[in-house]
Amino acid sequence: MMSIDPTLLSALAIVVERSMNTALKYDPASRSKLQAIAPSTIAIDISDLRCQLVLRLQNNGNISVALYQPSIDSQVDVALSQADVALSGALTDFISQMLSSHQSLAHAGISVSGKVQVLSALKDVIAQLDIDWEEPLVESFGIVPGHALAQMLRATSVWGKSQSQQISQWLPETLQEELRLVPSAIELEHFSRGIDTLRAATQRIEARTQRLKNTLLSSRD
Amino acid sequence: MTDDNTTHFGYEQVKKEEKAERVAGVFHSVAAKYDLMNDLMSGGVHRLWKRFTIDLSAVRAGQCVLDIAGGTGDLAAKFSKIVGPEGRVVLADINASMLNVGRDKLTDKGILGNIYYTQADAQYLPFPDNTFDCITIAFGLRNVTDKDLALQSMHRVLKPGGRLLILEFAKPSNPLLEKAYDAYSFSLLPLMGKLVTNDAKSYRYLAESIRMHPDQNTLKAMVLEAGFASCDYYNMTGGVVALHKGIKA
Numbered sequence A: 001m002m003s004i005d006p007t008l009l010s011a012l013a014i015v016v017e018r019s020m021n022t023a024l025k026y027d028p029a030s031r032s033k034l035q036a037i038a039p040s041t042i043a044i045d046i047s048d049l050r051c052q053l054v055l056r057l058q059n060n061g062n063i064s065v066a067l068y069q070p071s072i073d074s075q076v077d078v079a080l081s082q083a084d085v086a087l088s089g090a091l092t093d094f095i096s097q098m099l100s101s102h103q104s105l106a107h108a109g110i111s112v113s114g115k116v117q118v119l120s121a122l123k124d125v126i127a128q129l130d131i132d133w134e135e136p137l138v139e140s141f142g143i144v145p146g147h148a149l150a151q152m153l154r155a156t157s158v159w160g161k162s163q164s165q166q167i168s169q170w171l172p173e174t175l176q177e178e179l180r181l182v183p184s185a186i187e188l189e190h191f192s193r194g195i196d197t198l199r200a201a202t203q204r205i206e207a208r209t210q211r212l213k214n215t216l217l218s219s220r221d
Numbered sequence B: 001m002t003d004d005n006t007t008h009f010g011y012e013q014v015k016k017e018e019k020a021e022r023v024a025g026v027f028h029s030v031a032a033k034y035d036l037m038n039d040l041m042s043g044g045v046h047r048l049w050k051r052f053t054i055d056l057s058a059v060r061a062g063q064c065v066l067d068i069a070g071g072t073g074d075l076a077a078k079f080s081k082i083v084g085p086e087g088r089v090v091l092a093d094i095n096a097s098m099l100n101v102g103r104d105k106l107t108d109k110g111i112l113g114n115i116y117y118t119q120a121d122a123q124y125l126p127f128p129d130n131t132f133d134c135i136t137i138a139f140g141l142r143n144v145t146d147k148d149l150a151l152q153s154m155h156r157v158l159k160p161g162g163r164l165l166i167l168e169f170a171k172p173s174n175p176l177l178e179k180a181y182d183a184y185s186f187s188l189l190p191l192m193g194k195l196v197t198n199d200a201k202s203y204r205y206l207a208e209s210i211r212m213h214p215d216q217n218t219l220k221a222m223v224l225e226a227g228f229a230s231c232d233y234y235n236m237t238g239g240v241v242a243l244h245k246g247i248k249a
Helices: A006-025 A028-037 A074-081 A091-099 A116-127 A134-141 A143-178 A185-220 B016-042 B046-057 B074-083 B096-108 B147-157 B175-197 B200-212 B216-225
Strands: A040-046 A051-057 A063-068 A085-089 A111-114 B006-009 B012-015 B064-068 B088-093 B115-119 B132-138 B158-169 B230-236 B241-247
Touching: A006 A028, A006 A063, A006 B046, A006 B230, A028 A116, A040 A091, A040 A116, A063 B046, A085 A091, A085 A116, A111 A116, A134 A143, B006 B016, B006 B200, B012 B016, B016 B046, B016 B096, B016 B175, B016 B200, B046 B074, B046 B132, B046 B158, B046 B230, B046 B241, B064 B074, B074 B088, B074 B096, B074 B132, B088 B096, B096 B115, B132 B147, B147 B158, B147 B216, B158 B216, B175 B200, B216 B230, B216 B241
Parallel strands: A040 A085, B064 B088, B064 B132, B088 B115, B132 B158
Antiparallel strands: A040 A051, A051 A063, A085 A111, B006 B012, B158 B241, B230 B241
């Protein structure tokens, strides 16, 4: 894979770092939880992109971010080996794990080494992240418009969540029962039993045919 | 360098003992608007180059860092936060005007306590042997009269296992980019210098001094010749800038 210009890596690192620290600025509770596990270093090896992301949790609650390309620098490898937690996996595995509601990394395609309690604490912080969006909106637009906009965003978010829950409830039923696009579990099971029966019958016929052939051949001899 | 007693000052050949004074004149002239011009000339990209330098330095809390030709203190400010109260950052520059601007800037930002300012020549660093965990020199090496002497001096004051990071303009890897870069350097930079600082000559020197600086592989060989156990370099922005990293055994 082509090496990425370090200028781009630095730009990306700055964007990620500023986004994280801005989000933490508006969630002081999460920030103080991060301070409890600081200083810590978390190294994430994104194997398919051949890229390593290093997060350093600082004592003041901020996070510093660095992006490297692996094995271009032995000092980087040394620093990574000294990380408190090291994770390795493909980008799609990391994204799936972030979107998944499962907390466990088992069968996620991600390998972990180091102080797992730091990782658990970090996962708790991410899961309980509660950014007060009203504050930046008020800073940008003023108290009254900012508050109104924040209320609108909250209402939209609540509506979106309820819609998402309803869709996950009625969609399987609609696809199976009304549109008949997808068979139900019982129908699938019945079908596969029929296949098994057919397979067994075919094997028996094959065996009998073979026996008859053998009899015919032996009688000619 | 051609004759025994002459060296280059941009495209001009000058006596070695005159180069430092000529360079000093350039930086006395540009010191006041140095940061503004850096942002204008590079479109702010110099911050990304310096960010990569800091990331690759692997400096940690409690360590001791020397920033040579640190001028207005961009790198020193970041290192000060990383090394913390237990660590130490020395900002060294041969030019008093640049050092004053740097000291005033950092002090005004409240960056003090673990940072020290020294007017020093990179060729004759006034520090004991094996003092620093990391030495950086950003866009300063090309202005040094005797680069080999400076590299040997840096090697001496580094601790065993210490890192030397040289961030400097280099030779672009793409011929098309090189042509565009030449046009930009020799036409636009002096014009910007004239408009912003009323000093086109200093920015012409900047463009010329970049062309006279050794290319990436030559500088790597010089670093190894100075006694470093290993040296790698990383091209940035198509090779317009390169970061050399040397490790002392």
